[in-house]
Amino acid sequence: MAYLETKGLEVSFDGFKAVDGLDFSVNQGELRCLIGANGAGKSTTLDIISGKTRQSAGSILLDGVDITDKHEHHRARAGIGRKFQVPSIFSELTVRENLQLAYSKQTSIRHNIFSWPGSAGRERIEEVVELTGLRDRLDTQASFLSHGETQWLEISMLIIQDSKIILMDEPTAGMTIGETQKTAAIFNSLKGHHTLVVVEHDMTFVREIAEIITVLHQGKLLAEGTVGEIEINPRVQEAYLGSGGISHA
Amino acid sequence: MMNSKSLRTLIGYTIFSAAVLLLPLLIDDAYTLNKFSRYLILGLATLGLSLAWGYTGILNLGHAAFFGLGAYCMAMYLKLQTVPVHTGTGGLPDFMVWNNVEQLPWFWEPFHWSYLAITAGIGIPVLLAVMLGWFVFRARIAGVFVAIITLAMLVIINLLLIDQQRYTGGFNGITDLAWLTIGGIEFDPYSKTFYYLSAGSLVVCLLGTGIFTHTKAGLILQAIRNDPDRVRFLGYDVSAYQILAFALSAGIAGLAGMLYAMVLEFASPTFVGVSLSLSMVIWCAVGGRGSLLAATLGAILVNAAQGSLSENFLETWQLILGGFFVLIVLFLPKGLISIGELIRWRRKRTDRVQVQVLSSTKRARGIS
Ligand SMILES: Nc1ncnc2c1ncn2[C@@H]1O[C@H](COP(=O)(O)OP(=O)(O)OP(=O)(O)O)[C@@H](O)[C@H]1O
Ligand SMILES: [Mg+2]
Numbered sequence: 001m002a003y004l005e006t007k008g009l010e011v012s013f014d015g016f017k018a019v020d021g022l023d024f025s026v027n028q029g030e031l032r033c034l035i036g037a038n039g040a041g042k043s044t045t046l047d048i049i050s051g052k053t054r055q056s057a058g059s060i061l062l063d064g065v066d067i068t069d070k071h072e073h074h075r076a077r078a079g080i081g082r083k084f085q086v087p088s089i090f091s092e093l094t095v096r097e098n099l100q101l102a103y104s105k106q107t108s109i110r111h112n113i114f115s116w117p118g119s120a121g122r123e124r125i126e127e128v129v130e131l132t133g134l135r136d137r138l139d140t141q142a143s144f145l146s147h148g149e150t151q152w153l154e155i156s157m158l159i160i161q162d163s164k165i166i167l168m169d170e171p172t173a174g175m176t177i178g179e180t181q182k183t184a185a186i187f188n189s190l191k192g193h194h195t196l197v198v199v200e201h202d203m204t205f206v207r208e209i210a211e212i213i214t215v216l217h218q219g220k221l222l223a224e225g226t227v228g229e230i231e232i233n234p235r236v237q238e239a240y241l242g243s244g245g246i247s248h249a
Numbered sequence: 250m251m252n253s254k255s256l257r258t259l260i261g262y263t264i265f266s267a268a269v270l271l272l273p274l275l276i277d278d279a280y281t282l283n284k285f286s287r288y289l290i291l292g293l294a295t296l297g298l299s300l301a302w303g304y305t306g307i308l309n310l311g312h313a314a315f316f317g318l319g320a321y322c323m324a325m326y327l328k329l330q331t332v333p334v335h336t337g338t339g340g341l342p343d344f345m346v347w348n349n350v351e352q353l354p355w356f357w358e359p360f361h362w363s364y365l366a367i368t369a370g371i372g373i374p375v376l377l378a379v380m381l382g383w384f385v386f387r388a389r390i391a392g393v394f395v396a397i398i399t400l401a402m403l404v405i406i407n408l409l410l411i412d413q414q415r416y417t418g419g420f421n422g423i424t425d426l427a428w429l430t431i432g433g434i435e436f437d438p439y440s441k442t443f444y445y446l447s448a449g450s451l452v453v454c455l456l457g458t459g460i461f462t463h464t465k466a467g468l469i470l471q472a473i474r475n476d477p478d479r480v481r482f483l484g485y486d487v488s489a490y491q492i493l494a495f496a497l498s499a500g501i502a503g504l505a506g507m508l509y510a511m512v513l514e515f516a517s518p519t520f521v522g523v524s525l526s527l528s529m530v531i532w533c534a535v536g537g538r539g540s541l542l543a544a545t546l547g548a549i550l551v552n553a554a555q556g557s558l559s560e561n562f563l564e565t566w567q568l569i570l571g572g573f574f575v576l577i578v579l580f581l582p583k584g585l586i587s588i589g590e591l592i593r594w595r596r597k598r599t600d601r602v603q604v605q606v607l608s609s610t611k612r613a614r615g616i617s
Contacts, residue, residue: 076484101468101469102483104483113465
């Protein structure tokens with residue numbers, strides 16, 4: 001059964017349809033890659049699902065529940081976590097504080113005025129910084145991190161947030177080959193426990209993690225299938241013409 | 250759990266609290282004591298502002314509205330405690346008689362009781378903040394628009410107070426107040442008792458807010474200042490936290506306002522004035538809005554400096570203060586407190602350079 005489902009999703013910016021009648025669904029525990037040329041509407045799709053952008057038509061179901069009219073924080077509580085294309089972290093706070101904020105099982109004021117930031121989720125944070133190599137940076141202010149480290153920080157935040165479904169927008173952008181491989185390993189370990197939607201341009205990375213790929217083109221669903229199927233799909237090849245072919249898109 | 254930053258904060262709070270509480274040992278002069286009480290009270294109001302502005306990023310230009318409402322609540326109570334010249338014990342306040350009011354208006358009635366008045370002095374600002382915050386923050390109004398709306402609120406309340414002369418004393422405000430007496434203790438504004446009331450209120454609020462900002466909720470407020478949108482995607486209801494910070498800030502301002510009416514023995518529309526409100530923002534910025542203690546100190550120091558000047562120098566002083574504010578915003582955006590930070594950073598950097606030089610000379614000599 002579909003865990004996340006969008007029906008006829010549509011959004012337009014000044015008459016330009018960035019997402020145009022999108023029907024898209026992901027099963028529980030699946031890792032889905034979302035690809036497409038620049039401007040295909042990938043980020044906008046994640047924006048609508050996470051509540052950042054309001055759709056002009058269509059609906060979104062999460063685990064069978066309609067969340068179309070919910071605010072971002074309600075969607076987050078319902079289990080949607082989001083990593084942004086431009087890494088979005090709290091630059092004025094330390095790495096540790098960023099991670100403590102991400103540990104957000106308790107969101108109510110009544111709970112949080114009576115608890116210390118470090119009192120819950122400490123083991124979880126320890127585990128994750130071990131995994132992502134940020135241990136030495138825990139007390140560093142996030143604005144002093146390198147680009148790669150900032151990516152890791154946001155990925156760490158998502159892992160700690162422990163959302164049922166995680167939307168990742170270009171998580172490996174700006175990473176070295178080694179770092180990208182490490183990310184692939186982490187994502188593969190998240191599979192099954194979490195449902196993931198990963199937007200990515202790097203086809204090597206996509207091949208390492210993807211089960212099924214969804215291709216967007218001009219705000220519409222163009223194709224869906226395994227890596228092998230997508231790579232030989234003539235419509236996909238056509239859509240990528242002019243942008244140098246699928247693996248360089 | 251105690252890192253060096255928290256430790257430094259703790260030391261700062263302790264030294265400040267001790268200094269403030271021990272000051273009367275050095276000062277015997279009633280007039281000076283009264284002056285210092287006044288500075289501490291303004292420090293308290295600014296502490297409240299720094300909670301909203303410095304911590305949560307709510308630029309409230311109407312902070313004096315909360316302060317003034319507190320002051321008027323206390324003034325109404327203390328006015329009813331006096332014996333009016335014309336009407337005798339229990340009679341109408343004199344300014345109402347002059348304005349041909351015949352009966353005490355209904356909303357003055359609760360101010361016969363000290364506990365109700367004190368509750369109102371904090372409760373009314375808090376309630377106003379919650380109501381305004383509800384509209385502003387739920388609609389996701391931010392930044393300069395919040396500044397404009399809060400400023401408008403201030404101006405409206407100021408005009409109302411002036412306009413409703415029959416009930417508020419208009420331009421003159423409510424004057425000739427009694428001294429507060431609670432549980433047999435009389436708070437003569439020129440006494441040590443009153444100084445301790447002001448200093449105690451400040452220390453309690455400073456420690457209370459200090460602890461509050463170290464809770465998870467306090468961390469969430471800082472995250473909201475940094476990037477409110479990102480906070481929402483973690484599941485926190487940003488507007489609720491903003492309303493909380495705004496209300497706490499207003500409550501502290503209300504308390505400070507009540508003390509201010511007591512120390513000056515009157516309340517007037519200048520307490521709800523644009524000039525005072527903007528001054529509070531300046532004190533906060535001068536000390537360092539990101540730190541509760543720094544903002545408080547900023548208010549105390551600027552006022553102490555101002556208080557030591559002669560009357561005819563005051564105009565020039567406003568100019569100097571304005572220039573000072575511009576300089577700080579340009580060169581020390583985190584306020585005077587960041588001078589320490591700057592020095593520490595410089596020193597660290599020199600240390601590191603020395604270590605590097607040392608290790609490279611060693612390497613050059615093949616020691617290492
Ligand atoms: N807020 C906005 N206002 C106007 N146009 C927008 C806005 N956001 C996105 N667009 C447009 O919508 C289209 C889809 O953008 P989107 O960011 O979703 O693409 P994408 O598939 O994520 O591309 P990329 O691979 O470059 O990240 C683009 O043409 C973009 O210019
Ligand atoms: Mg994008």
